[in-house]
Amino acid sequence: MNKKLFLKKTSLLCIALLAGFAIIHAQESENTPIPLEVVKIIKTSPVKSQARTGTCWSFAATSFIETELLRMGKPEFDLSEMFFSRHAYESKADLYVRYHGMANFGSGGQAHDVMNVVRKYGFVTEDSYHGIMYGSETHNHRELNTVLHAYLDGVLKAGQLTPVWKKAFSALLDTYFGELPATAQVKGEGLSPVEFASSLGFNPDDYIEISSYKHHPYYSGFLLEVPDNWSNDLYYNIPLDEFMQVIQHALKNGYSVCWDGDVSDKGLSGRKGLGIVPEKDWSDMSDEENEQAFTQLIDEKIVSEDQRQKVFDNFSATDDHLMHLTGLYKADNGNYYYLTKNSHGKDRYDWGGFLYMSDAYIRLNTMAIMIHKDALPKEIAKKLGL
Secondary structure (H helix, E strand, C coil): CCHHHHHHHHHHHHHHHHHHHHHHHHHHHHCCCCCCEEEEECCCCCCCECCECCCHHHHHHHHHHHHHHHHCCCCCCCECHHHHHHHHHHHHHHHHHHCCCCCCCCCCCCHHHHHHHHHHHCCCECCCCCCCCCCCCCCECHHHHHHHHHHHHHHHHCCCCCCCHHHHHHHHHHHHHCCCCCCEEECCEEECHHHHHHHCCCCHHHEEEEECCCCCCCCEEEECCCCCCCCCCEEEECCHHHHHHHHHHHHHCCCCEEEEECCCCCCEECCCCEECCECCCHHHCCHHHHHHCCCCCCCECCCCHHHHHHHHHCCCCCCCEEEEEEEEEECCCCCEEEEEECCECCCCCCCCCEEEEEHHHHHHHEEEEEEEHHHCCHHHHHHCCC
């Protein structure tokens, strides 16, 4: 082929590919509640549904692990959320009984609960452990939670414990979840859950949780006082501006972020696909302004450490949901918006199972995050001794 003709065709092909790439990203940008420009999109696994369970913590952290494996160059896996949930129930039950019913026992949890299970028991694929043995196509833990709580309260009410109460509790879990698999089939090979996790090079000790609250010293570990931190795990505490710097730095460098926070704030709407903190108080807004807040780019509050601390102290912001940050967008006014993968299924709303939380919403309503320790900016890692 003539060299000039070859170069011309090659140039045209490159232009076509770049144009196609631009169109793809333009479509992504157009499919947002308000006009936003893509900064970084991180490859992740498909959206799933926690259905009628309180296991958002397991779904968010499982999505986080699946995404980490992709970042590490591993194949895409569909891991079992119920494997983590079932193991966590046993640990919660032991603590609940040891504290004579004064510890938290329920379906809720934190991101570290999944890592604690991985550390001890590994993980398995969804095909190896669906965790549904009660004649339903989707997860439903309403009866399960009632039965488990009633059983444990009955054990405590009986007084002196017998040596078989744990065996009976485990049998209840087997009835609803199914017996735990001894092996996971991966590419035709039977591996134990621990061997499976180890074969992929996944190390739960590479992950840390971070928060930002003024009632504890910065740059030290502290116990986050939320009921679902039933295991009393510790979090690193850093100033709010650095907290936001960590999230942005992680996403820009290809690390996703497991997010724990409040979704009951009026500024978050899954249906409208947006989480915001308008500069004007909701109570002072007209119906028209209220509607426009979710369809137009508006000015938002500048959230300070004091405001963040206030909503934590007065329970305006509570620990009620975990999700997964898998991308970063930017608006024309320079504000960041965080692509947030939810666990309510991809068809519930118009955004494929995702929503977009603003910088102000993240600053105000985030309880904590989990990240790979390498996602920390070097100067912050140094302050934390990592």
